[in-house]
Amino acid sequence: MRKIMIFLIAMMFATPVYAIDGNELLKKVDRNLNPDSYESYKKLINIEPNGKKKEFILFTVKKGKDKVAAIFISPASEKGRSTLRLGENMWLYIPNVGKPIRITSLQSVVGGVFNNSDILRLDYSSEYNVEKMEDIGDEYILHLKAKTKTVAYDKLKMWVNKEKLVPVRIECLTETFMLVKTIYYKNVTDFGGGIMRPAVIETDSPLYKGYKSVMIFAKMKARELNDEVFTITFMPNLDSLR
Amino acid sequence: MKSIKFLTLILLLVPFLAFAQDDYSFDLSEFEKEMEKKPYSVGGYLEFMPKIFRLDHDAAFYKLNFYNRPEKDYLDEYDLKLSMKGGYEKGISRVYIRSSINTTESDIKSRTDVTIDEGYLSVKPSSIFNISIGKKALKWGKGYAWNPVAFIGRSKNPDDPDLALEGYIMASADYIKSFSGPLQTISVTPVVIPVYEHVNSEFGERNNTNYAGKLYLLLYDTDLDFMFLKGNSKPSRFGADFSRNITSNFEIHGEFAYIDDITKKTIDSAGNKTETTCDVKSYLLGIRYLAESDTTFICEYYRNGTGFTGEEIEGFFNLVDNGYNSYVSSSDETLLKKAKTMTEGSYGRQNPMRDYMYLRITQKEPFDILYFTPSITCIYNINDKSYSLSPEILYTGITNLELRLKAGFLTGSDNSEFGEKQNDYRIEFRARYYFDAANLFD
Numbered sequence: 001m002r003k004i005m006i007f008l009i010a011m012m013f014a015t016p017v018y019a020i021d022g023n024e025l026l027k028k029v030d031r032n033l034n035p036d037s038y039e040s041y042k043k044l045i046n047i048e049p050n051g052k053k054k055e056f057i058l059f060t061v062k063k064g065k066d067k068v069a070a071i072f073i074s075p076a077s078e079k080g081r082s083t084l085r086l087g088e089n090m091w092l093y094i095p096n097v098g099k100p101i102r103i104t105s106l107q108s109v110v111g112g113v114f115n116n117s118d119i120l121r122l123d124y125s126s127e128y129n130v131e132k133m134e135d136i137g138d139e140y141i142l143h144l145k146a147k148t149k150t151v152a153y154d155k156l157k158m159w160v161n162k163e164k165l166v167p168v169r170i171e172c173l174t175e176t177f178m179l180v181k182t183i184y185y186k187n188v189t190d191f192g193g194g195i196m197r198p199a200v201i202e203t204d205s206p207l208y209k210g211y212k213s214v215m216i217f218a219k220m221k222a223r224e225l226n227d228e229v230f231t232i233t234f235m236p237n238l239d240s241l242r
Numbered sequence: 243m244k245s246i247k248f249l250t251l252i253l254l255l256v257p258f259l260a261f262a263q264d265d266y267s268f269d270l271s272e273f274e275k276e277m278e279k280k281p282y283s284v285g286g287y288l289e290f291m292p293k294i295f296r297l298d299h300d301a302a303f304y305k306l307n308f309y310n311r312p313e314k315d316y317l318d319e320y321d322l323k324l325s326m327k328g329g330y331e332k333g334i335s336r337v338y339i340r341s342s343i344n345t346t347e348s349d350i351k352s353r354t355d356v357t358i359d360e361g362y363l364s365v366k367p368s369s370i371f372n373i374s375i376g377k378k379a380l381k382w383g384k385g386y387a388w389n390p391v392a393f394i395g396r397s398k399n400p401d402d403p404d405l406a407l408e409g410y411i412m413a414s415a416d417y418i419k420s421f422s423g424p425l426q427t428i429s430v431t432p433v434v435i436p437v438y439e440h441v442n443s444e445f446g447e448r449n450n451t452n453y454a455g456k457l458y459l460l461l462y463d464t465d466l467d468f469m470f471l472k473g474n475s476k477p478s479r480f481g482a483d484f485s486r487n488i489t490s491n492f493e494i495h496g497e498f499a500y501i502d503d504i505t506k507k508t509i510d511s512a513g514n515k516t517e518t519t520c521d522v523k524s525y526l527l528g529i530r531y532l533a534e535s536d537t538t539f540i541c542e543y544y545r546n547g548t549g550f551t552g553e554e555i556e557g558f559f560n561l562v563d564n565g566y567n568s569y570v571s572s573s574d575e576t577l578l579k580k581a582k583t584m585t586e587g588s589y590g591r592q593n594p595m596r597d598y599m600y601l602r603i604t605q606k607e608p609f610d611i612l613y614f615t616p617s618i619t620c621i622y623n624i625n626d627k628s629y630s631l632s633p634e635i636l637y638t639g640i641t642n643l644e645l646r647l648k649a650g651f652l653t654g655s656d657n658s659e660f661g662e663k664q665n666d667y668r669i670e671f672r673a674r675y676y677f678d679a680a681n682l683f684d
Contacts, residue, residue, distance in 0.1 A: 041277045048612055054641055057276050074276055076285050077642045077676035086426065088490060089463055096406040098381040102465070104491045104532050107606075111613050111638070150490040208610060218273055227420030228370045232465070233429040233458060234418060240331070240366060242279045 022130030022142055025160070030123040032166050033197050037063040039241070040220035042070075044119070046112030049210030056110050058119070059242050061223070065126040067230040070119065071238040082238045083109055085120040086230060088150040093235040100232040105152040113181055113203045113213040117152035124158070127151045138162055153180060164188060166197055181205035191220045284679040286326040293319045293670040298652075302562040302662040303590070306581055309569050311350060317665075319348035325406070327360075336364050340406070359408045370418050379409035380433065382456060382469055383526075384485040384495035387600040387621070388544045388593070390524035391481035391497045393471035394433055394454050399592055400600065400621055401632060401650065410435055410442045427460040437475040446475030463487070477504045491532040498525045504548060507588060511560035513580040522547030528600075536606040542599070549596040550589070552625050556657045558589045595659055597624035613639035628654025628661050646672040 034040070044056040057074040066087040072078040080095040083103070091100040092109055103109070105117035128144035128151070144156040153172040161168050170183040182205070185198035201215040228234060229241065295317040298304050308314070327340040339361040345354045362376025379396075383389030387400035396407045418429040433454040437445045445452075452473025459466040463486065470480040481499035488494060505519045528542035550558075558581065565577030581589075588594070604617040615636045622629040634648035649669045654661025 041273075043273055043276075046612065052639070054613070054639070057273075059277075073279075074678070075641050075676070076678035077287075077638070077644060079283075079285060079676075079678060086460070087463070089460075089487065094404070097404050098379055098406065099383075101384075101386075102485055102487060102493045102495075102530070104487070104493075106491060107532060107538075111607065150487075152490070211610070211612065216273065219277060226369045228418040228427075231418050231420060231427045231429060231460070233416050233427070233431075234369060237366060237369075237372065239279075240336070 022133035023125065025133065025140065025165070026125045026128070026130050026142060026144070026158075027123075028165050029158075029160055029167060030125050032164070034062065034220060035193075035195065035222035037223060037225055038195075038220055039223045039225075041218045042119075043216040043218070044110055044112070044114060045214040045216070046110065047212045047214065054111070059239070060120075061225055061229060061238075061241060062122075063225045063227070063230060065123055067227070068120045068122060069230055069235070069238055073239070073242075078110075080239070081109070082235045083116065083120055084230060084232060084235055085116075085122065087122075088148070090116055090120065091232050091235065093232070095236070100235050105150070113205045113208050113211055114215065115152060118183070118203070118215075124156070128156060139168060164196065179206055181207070189217075191217075193221055195220055195222075280680055281332060282328065282330045282680060284326070284328040284682070285677060286324065286679075287674050287676045289321070289323040289325070289672060289674040291321040291323070291670055291672045293321070293668055295319070295665040295668045297664060298666045300656075301664060302559045303664040305566040306562050306578060306585070307664055308350075309566055309578055310575075314349070317348060317350065319346060321346050325359075334366050336366070338362055338364070357408060359406065371416070373413070373415040375413045377409045377411045378414065379407050380412075380414065380431075381407070382467065382483075383497050384465065384467075384483045385497050385526045385528055385542060385544070386530070386540050386602070387542055388526055388546075388598075389497065390499040390526055390544070390546070391467070391469055391483050393469060393479055393481070393499075394435060397592065401592070401619070401630070410445055412436075412442075424462050425459060427458070429458045431456040431458070435473070435475075437473075442475075446473075448475070450474040452476070478502045493530040494528070495530070496525065496527045499523070499547075501547065506548065507584070508550065508554045508557065509561055509580065509584045509589075510557040511564055513561055513565075513577050515584075524548065538602075538604045538606070540600070540602040540604075544593075544598045544600065546593065546596050546598070550594055551596065555589065555595060555626075555659065558584065559657045559662050593621070593623070593659070595623055595625050598622065599624060613637060623654070623659045626654065626658035626661075628652075628658035630660050642676040644672075644674040644676070646674075648672070 039061045042058045042060055046054045056072060056078060058070045058072055060070040062068040069084045071082040082093045084091045090103045090105060092103045093100045103116060106115055108115045128146055130142050131145045132143040134141040139162055140160045142158040142160060144158060146154050154175040155173040157171040159168040167185045172180045174180060181203050184202040186200040187198055188196060189199035190196050199217050202212060204212050297314055297317055323342055323344045325342040329336055329338040340359045341357060342359060343356050358377060360377050360379055362374045362378045364372055364374040366372035381392060381395050383391045387403050394410060398407060399405060412433050412435045414431060414433040416429055416431050420427050435442060435445060435452045437448050437450050439448055450473050452471060452475050454471040456467055456469040465485040467483045472478045479499055479501040483497040485495040501522050503519055504522055505517050508516050524545055524547040526542055526544045531539045561577060562581050565581055568574040568577055599622040602617060602619040604615060607614055617634050619632045620629055630650055630652050632648060632650040634646060637645045649667060651667045652660040652663050
């Protein structure tokens with residue numbers, strides 16, 4: 001009886017310890033993907049089944065857990081558009097329209113497979129808890145669950161490279177485990193300043209059969225930014241940070 | 243005219259001239275070049291928009307605009323527009339200009355307008371403060387189709403609310419402060435608008451300096467604005483607006499404006515003008531909802547406090563009818579000319595009555611067709627039950643080219659707003675090509 005009690009007590013503590021390890025690992029993955037506060041350029045390429053492409057270039061800044069902003073610098077039709085994310089609040093500023101409007105994380109300002117939350121990505125650990133972690137040799141598999149209902153995907157299944165502690169592949173799932181999209185992290189690159197991360201992210205989706213979207217990162221570097229940069233009043237001026 | 247029609251045909255065919263490109267590959271050196279920031283920017287768009295109108299011979303606005311012209315069933319119109327914008331940045335200063343050249347050709351008019359829509363100098367010593375002087379378009383309000391709190395902006399067209407507007411000459415500043423906690427942001431925008439003979443003369447009464455301001459708060463994840471306009475060019479007014487996401491795919495917004503001592507001019511069926519002065523309230527409530535099917539619904543209710551009652555607008559329509567009958571029987575234009583003086587900014591403005599509903603449904607990329615967006619928009623006049631219905635399709639699949647085909651059907655009984663518009667329906671096609679000319683200056 002005593003042995004059973006000891007075993008049960010040990011089991012009660014075992015699960016939380018496992019979860020804490022997973023969450024700590026997720027925080028390390030976040031820091032390896034980008035510094036806490038940084039600037040970067042991204043090229044987005046939407047590829048249609050017939051090979052036709054459409055490209056966009058954005059300048060992005062991020063600060064802390066919940067602040068990220070981006071401005072389109074190309075093509076000409078999108079130039080000057082900016083997006084801002086503060087936690088789950090998102091706005092889009094279109095120069096012609098002349099004022100920021102609220103948008104949702106599930107929409108896409110560029111069309112294609114990437115939605116707004118993919119483009120204005122916050123730290124995974126700020127939106128998800130690790131429910132389960134598996135060790136499969138060269139990789140860990142993290143099973144993530146959204147902290148709130150407002151997060152774009154309810155569950156993520158993340159394969160993490162053990163050596164570099166960066167994601168290799170992420171499956172984005174609904175509450176009912178339906179696959180929404182798969183994100184592939186490729187081409188681990190040294191950006192300087194201690195930033196070593198995948199420079200290319202590809203995504204496809206069973207909802208968009210034959211379509212593919214690619215995000216290429218460049219010139220990522222740590223940067224101190226004022227909180228005031230992440231306000232809707234500053235959105236028309238985001239380009240001045242470049 | 244034939245060459246314009248041929249150009250229209252070619253542009254209509256462009257979406258079907260599909261072309262394949264290489265599969266995904268990228269050139270980092272090209273990317274490096276694209277990321278490079280120049281101190282100057284030059285760009286804009288060239289737009290071609292042919293339209294066809296089916297005219298309504300019984301409508302008041304047809305009679306008012308065509309009474310002295312040969313009778314027509316259809317009216318063709320061709321608009322060609324070049325919109326240019328450019329900027330130059332040095333240190334903390336930036337000069338920006340946006341201008342347009344618009345040429346319209348139709349059987350009844352031929353004209354070219356050159357407009358400086360915006361042109362200002364801004365100085366930004368830090369990310370928390372900037373000041374601007376010059377012509378600038380400030381758009382206040384959270385409404386999509388209407389903005390009763392846009393005290394210092396021009397009225398937008400609810401049928402095409404995303405169009406860029408011309409600004410006013412003003413001095414303005416922004417001060418921003420961020421905090422942690424429920425109040426995340428405060429920003430203050432003071433504005434000074436002079437109105438003189440050659441400066442903002444269309445804003446209101448001349449020889450006055452007007453003061454306006456806006457306080458913005460991001461409080462408990464809600465956008466809140468409080469604004470005012472004080473001066474002698476227009477009646478004083480103050481207002482507020484808000485916008486908030488209830489869930490990640492459901493947003494609500496609203497505006498409220500109070501105008502002190504506004505004078506409303508009306509005209510009756512005999513051509514007698516009346517002026518009444520009163521305080522008015524205008525407000526708007528709206529939602530934006532994104533369904534799982536990627537369908538976006540925007541729905542708004544608008545109470546236009548400055549709008550006409552059914553009786554007031556009926557008086558105007560009857561005046562036009564009486565004037566038209568006088569013209570037909572005795573070539574007497576007196577009443578029609580009286581009616582014409584009351585159209586500009588009054589009976590002839592967009593949505594001149596009191597209560598409206600707006601609904602826009604947009605389906606993103608149906609049938610997995612990327613960059614293809616069909617929409618339908620309805621503006622319903624609650625007071626007289628007339629409405630406009632505008633289906634449209636937008637295609638943006640070719641880089642820098644935007645193609646839109648749109649129709650507008652107007653329905654309403656006699657003496658109703660949409661029933662008395664000049665046309666029964668219109669069909670228009672818009673091809674807009676965006677360009678970035680900064681590289682030409684390398």
